């Protein structure tokens with residue numbers, strides 16, 4: 001479960017205070033995936049980072065009682081001078097999981113072949129994103145945090161394998177996905193919230209959320 005209670009967050013831009021959340025409340029229960037719709041630049045990444053514990057609220061309380069993933073695509077946990085193998089084994093230990101299993105699963109899924117044993121600094125952006133996604137699926141979380149859909153990868157075989165594992169995982173896991181596009185949420189969640197002017201408005205269906213989002217304009 002993830003619960004936001006009266007959570008506020010803002011940034012000082014040098015000229016003004018940019019409000020991301022203003023005493024926002026939200027509850028994510030296990031088994032109930034949700035999508036969060038928000039226009040670009042209004043705080044999607046900040047919100048998902050707060051759920052992951054990477055960003056602290058200014059005020060209010062965030063309660064986490066499940067195994068919650070780092071955001072899909074997040075690279076902060078990897079050390080680029082180390083190889084994919086070393087990173088996978090190190091991160092497995094941090095999560096108290098079997099490094100042999102995590103390495104084998106991620107090595108198989110990302111399909112980086114000999115690059116898996118090369119420093120991650122030599123990877124292309126697509127290779128890094130395949131590595132991080134494969135690691136995230138290897139770690140087996142209760143709640144997966146996804147910022148703007150699947151990683152952009154041009155590798156057809158990876159997309160096929162990762163897509164089918166993710167679909168299977170979705171039957172037993174919970175997803176929180178943020179996006180500026182309702183279509184991105186459709187595959188993952190039936191209920192949705194809209195982030196608007198620092199408030200989170202929760203709806204039982206994606207259609208209702210979309211109606212408010214469209215009504216208020218997406219910019």
Ligand SMILES: Nc1ncnc2c1ncn2[C@@H]1O[C@H](COP(=O)(O)OP(=O)(O)OP(=O)(O)O)[C@@H](O)[C@H]1O
Nearest residue numbers: 011012013018038039040041042043044045046047
């Ligand atoms: N550390 C920071 N200091 C100052 N401003 C910040 C900081 N982090 C984010 N912001 C600002 O807060 C706003 C929300 O940022 P965030 O990255 O969460 O938005 P987003 O909805 O994910 O954006 P995009 O759709 O462009 O990816 C932006 O205006 C951004 O410039």
